[in-house]
Amino acid sequence: MKRFGSKQLIPIAMALMGVVFAVVGFTQLGFWDKEPKAGFFPSIIAVVMVISSVAAFFQTLKEEDKPQYNKNELLVIAGGAGVIAGSFIIGMIPMIFLYVLFWLLVVEKGTPILHIIIIEAIVAVIVLGVFAGWLQVQFPWGLFENFM
Structure with missing residues (x-):
């Protein structure tokens, strides 16, 4: 079984951070009301962050070698x-x-x-x-x- 390490932990943490930013952007800052609101850009970036973090997580599961930075x-x-x-x-x-x-x-x-x-x-x-x-x-x- 593959070890769970920092290569998997970082994408999970970034996905969770993206979810928090998306929730704050959509609910507290506002997204769109006839024009972009203050939460427009942070919400879009947060959604992209979640998607890319999930993709990065699954990509790390395919790697066989030891993580190198x-x-x-x-x-x-x-x-x-x-x-x-x-x-x-x-x-x-x-x-x-x-x-x-x-x-x-x-x-x-x-x-x-x-x-x-x-x-x-x-x-x-x-x-x-x-x-x-x-x-x-x-x-x-x-x-x-x-x-x-």
Whole structure:
């Protein structure tokens, strides 16, 4: 019998997290009422997260070899944890910009500064224009929320 390990536990945890986000998005934030509500995007992402987590779980059951983790995989997880932790301190929007800047400068070494500026501008348009403006996603502002 195949051992149950972290390769199976992570997709299960992500599926459960997706279910929680979907329930909150659909019930508390609202999904659609003549236009997208604040829960529109989180609900869609949560459903995709559940589906992909279930698919990943069944895929891990087919693997026979011992789980091995790549350094780059762990960097992505650490980066996501850093964004979440930093969101409580300086807010999510500034943390997203810092994360993209850090990733391009440190991990993707050799990225020209002009490309970094263009990428940061595109991220700003997407985050502020689409998510904050059009979809009305309420981003956490961290410790600065009391000053706003």
